Amino acid sequence: MQTKTIRPSKPAKRSWVSLILTLILLSIVCFVLFKLQGVQNQLVLRIARLCAINITLALAMNLINGFTGIFSLGQAGFMAIGAYTTALLTIPASKKAMMFMLTPLVKPLDTLTLPFGLTLIIGGLIAAGAAFLIGVPCLRLRGDYLAIATLGFSEIIRVLIMNAQSLTNGAQGLKSIPSNATIWWTYGIAFIVIVFMALFTSSSYGRALKAIREDEIAAESMGVSLFAHKMMAFMLSAFFAAVGGGLLAAYNGTIGQDMFRVIQTYNVLMIVVMGGMGSITGSVIAAFIVTIGQEWLRVLDGPINLGPIHTSGIAGMRMVVFSALLLIIIVFFRNGLFGTNEATWSAIGGRLSALAGHKKRGTAE
Amino acid sequence: MATFFQHMTNALSVGSLYALMAIGYTMVYGVLRLINFAHGEIFMIAMYMVFYGLAIFFLPWYVSFTLAIVITALLGVAAERLAYRPLRDAPRISILISAIAVSYFLQNLATVLFGGRPLTFPQVPLFTQIMTLGSVRIPRLSILVPLITLVLLALLMLLLKRTKTGMAMRAVARDYDAARLMGIDLNFTIATTFFIGSALAGVGAIMWGMKYPQINPTVGSMPGIKCFIAAVLGGIGNTAGAVLGGVVLGIVEIMLVALWPSLSGYRDAFAFILLIVVLLVKPTGLLGEKTTEKV
Numbered sequence: 001m002q003t004k005t006i007r008p009s010k011p012a013k014r015s016w017v018s019l020i021l022t023l024i025l026l027s028i029v030c031f032v033l034f035k036l037q038g039v040q041n042q043l044v045l046r047i048a049r050l051c052a053i054n055i056t057l058a059l060a061m062n063l064i065n066g067f068t069g070i071f072s073l074g075q076a077g078f079m080a081i082g083a084y085t086t087a088l089l090t091i092p093a094s095k096k097a098m099m100f101m102l103t104p105l106v107k108p109l110d111t112l113t114l115p116f117g118l119t120l121i122i123g124g125l126i127a128a129g130a131a132f133l134i135g136v137p138c139l140r141l142r143g144d145y146l147a148i149a150t151l152g153f154s155e156i157i158r159v160l161i162m163n164a165q166s167l168t169n170g171a172q173g174l175k176s177i178p179s180n181a182t183i184w185w186t187y188g189i190a191f192i193v194i195v196f197m198a199l200f201t202s203s204s205y206g207r208a209l210k211a212i213r214e215d216e217i218a219a220e221s222m223g224v225s226l227f228a229h230k231m232m233a234f235m236l237s238a239f240f241a242a243v244g245g246g247l248l249a250a251y252n253g254t255i256g257q258d259m260f261r262v263i264q265t266y267n268v269l270m271i272v273v274m275g276g277m278g279s280i281t282g283s284v285i286a287a288f289i290v291t292i293g294q295e296w297l298r299v300l301d302g303p304i305n306l307g308p309i310h311t312s313g314i315a316g317m318r319m320v321v322f323s324a325l326l327l328i329i330i331v332f333f334r335n336g337l338f339g340t341n342e343a344t345w346s347a348i349g350g351r352l353s354a355l356a357g358h359k360k361r362g363t364a365e
Numbered sequence: 366m367a368t369f370f371q372h373m374t375n376a377l378s379v380g381s382l383y384a385l386m387a388i389g390y391t392m393v394y395g396v397l398r399l400i401n402f403a404h405g406e407i408f409m410i411a412m413y414m415v416f417y418g419l420a421i422f423f424l425p426w427y428v429s430f431t432l433a434i435v436i437t438a439l440l441g442v443a444a445e446r447l448a449y450r451p452l453r454d455a456p457r458i459s460i461l462i463s464a465i466a467v468s469y470f471l472q473n474l475a476t477v478l479f480g481g482r483p484l485t486f487p488q489v490p491l492f493t494q495i496m497t498l499g500s501v502r503i504p505r506l507s508i509l510v511p512l513i514t515l516v517l518l519a520l521l522m523l524l525l526k527r528t529k530t531g532m533a534m535r536a537v538a539r540d541y542d543a544a545r546l547m548g549i550d551l552n553f554t555i556a557t558t559f560f561i562g563s564a565l566a567g568v569g570a571i572m573w574g575m576k577y578p579q580i581n582p583t584v585g586s587m588p589g590i591k592c593f594i595a596a597v598l599g600g601i602g603n604t605a606g607a608v609l610g611g612v613v614l615g616i617v618e619i620m621l622v623a624l625w626p627s628l629s630g631y632r633d634a635f636a637f638i639l640l641i642v643v644l645l646v647k648p649t650g651l652l653g654e655k656t657t658e659k660v
Contacts, residue, residue, distance in 0.1 A: 071458055137645050144400045144461055145644060148593060152637030155590070163630040262586065266469050273462055316476040323470035330466050331451050334459045 018345040037183050045183070047295050052186035053247045054287040056193050058271040059280065060240030065269070066277035066340070067201055068233040069213030071147045073265050074134065075241045077154030078127040080161060080260035082242025083249035085123030087174045088167075089114045090250070095176045103166040116180040120189070120246040127242030128235040130157070135234045139227060151262060162257045173256025181250035189247065193240055197280050200236075209233050213278070270326050276336035281343040286336070297321055367500045372623040374507040378576065380615020381514035385569035386592035387599065387607035388521065389562030395538035395602040396558050398457060402464040403444050405589015406471035407563050411437040411570035412486060412580045413479050419487040426489045434567035441563025442556050450552070468586070475582035486578035493575055510572050517565065518608055525604065530557055538602060587633060594640040600653025609651055614639065
């Protein structure tokens with residue numbers, strides 16, 4: 001862990017410039033989103049929405065793995081909780097009756113439908129409750145033991161879903177989930193999560209989490225309650241993961257327990273690692289890179305003509321390339337794009353002035 | 366009584382298979398303090414190697430088994446060389462992510478190389494014939510697997526206790542830095558650990574394939590995680606403990622399903638529940654040594 005020098009407080013002028021630049025960026029994003037809504041190309045729309053969902057999922061994981069330094073591998077389980085909650089509470093009653101052929105759906109759920117936003121919150125709360133139950137035993141463990149225990153719980157959640165025929169339709173999964181995950185929903189929630197994370201990580205709670213990450217024992221001796229803070233981070237992370245899972249369910253239209261294997265956790269982990277564990281802007285940028293990159297690498301699955309080399313399309317080739325890239329990133333650039341730093345305006349300004357050759361002492365990180 | 370005996374031999378053979386793989390986890394954890402997430406994928410590759418040897422190239426079983434074990438062992442060494450060694454001095458979380466990345470990569474690579482469609486593991490009559498002992502009918506494998514495991518464990522113990530390399534491995538596991546200061550060749554010792562661990566996973570994979578004859582690119586992940594649990598159960602870093610943990614896990618899994626067949630859908634969850642209980646009650650496992658964290 002590198003030690004950081006204490007930075008002098010930024011001059012007031014800087015923060016005004018930052019605010020204006022942020023507002024300009026936001027209006028550009030809003031404009032682009034507005035334009036995107038009118039786009040006829042379904043593929044572009046799908047990828048754009050998936051980017052936003054991945055931002056939510058990556059930030060949820062970053063909160064626990066990056067900011068708190070707890071290596072949890074349980075995200076897929078929490079996503080599954082959110083996805084199934086949203087699905088069960090938004091699918092219209094007539095469709096449910098058709099789907100649950102083997103055993104009917106349990107009583108209040110079979111006719112109950114709720115607004116989409118509410119179901120996301122309910123899913124999040126259920127996942128946070130599950131995280132509390134899982135956290136009580138797991139958060140007492142260290143490092144890799146915790147990783148394997150959370151992974152275990154994620155698998156247990158999946159096994160429970162597979163066996164709870166009258167609640168989840170078991171191995172058949174759920175179909176015809178209303179496609180509520182529009183551009184506005186996905187980006188709206190991603191925006192809320194980004195703002196929350198920015199405020200939370202700079203609050204006293206967030207600083208306590210970072211202290212735990214840097215040195216658990218030192219943090220404890222400074223009076224940080226380890227268990228309470230870890231539990232808070234774990235539950236918040238589960239909440240957002242479930243919201244992301246709910247969005248994913250609405251985005252996909254169909255879900256099944258197979259979607260929430262450990263590999264789903266690894267997919268999100270890849271984004272977090274690439275962006276830098278402990279960097280919000282890193283996760284956001286990496287979510288775009290990974291989502292668009294995976295789509296763009298689809299070329300590799302098709303036929304390739306590279307002069308003398310001809311291949312007739314190998315399905316899955318892009319994932320090989322992608323996982324090899326992840327391996328290269330972790331071996332050679334293990335801090336990812338940003339490490340634990342953020343791309344703030346002053347940092348960018350510092351970089352730019354350094355590039356321009358100014359002698360000014362920038363706050364480039 | 367006959368059914369009990371049948372279940373018990375089944376449980377013992379499953380347990381021995383877990384044990385073989387758990388040894389690999391525990392040895393790697395001993396020297397590097399790393400959960401080798403790629404161990405399950407190495408196991409999966411071994412199954413495909415045997416499949417290719419027997420069903421595609423029609424090699425005799427002993428040739429294709431040996432080839433598969435050697436290739437698997439070399440793959441383990443290669444993974445260590447390429448993905449773990451550069452990170453040896455990095456924070457432990459980095460090397461753990463690297464292990465996850467290797468496992469992810471090998472799964473995807475297997476999907477491309479061998480296809481995602483499940484294949485059927487070829488049967489070797491010598492091992493899979495059904496024997497009749499009185500009123501009990503069991504496949505020969507159920508007897509052979511525990512025997513092979515015992516022989517391999519004895520050989521491994523000899524290696525660890527009686528040879529220079531074995532002593533070096535124990536020294537590295539005890540104290541990494543002190544071992545380095547004593548002039549032990551760390552790279553060679555760690556590579557040997559991976560070679561042996563992966564070779565044992567290869568042996569386990571072959572017998573697993575004959576017992577559960579279905580291969581697909583994700584076939585290794587569940588046994589992989591379970592065998593890690595077996596290693597934790599026995600006390601991670603302890604070779605005999607890994608074997609004990611594997612056998613206990615096998616017996617618990619098979620016997621619970623045998624006694625309460627309605628639980629069979631939850632079979633994969635038992636191991637995790639067992640893990641949580643062990644970690645809460647006795648975090649160092651059945652045979653593990655107690656350690657304290659120094660500030």
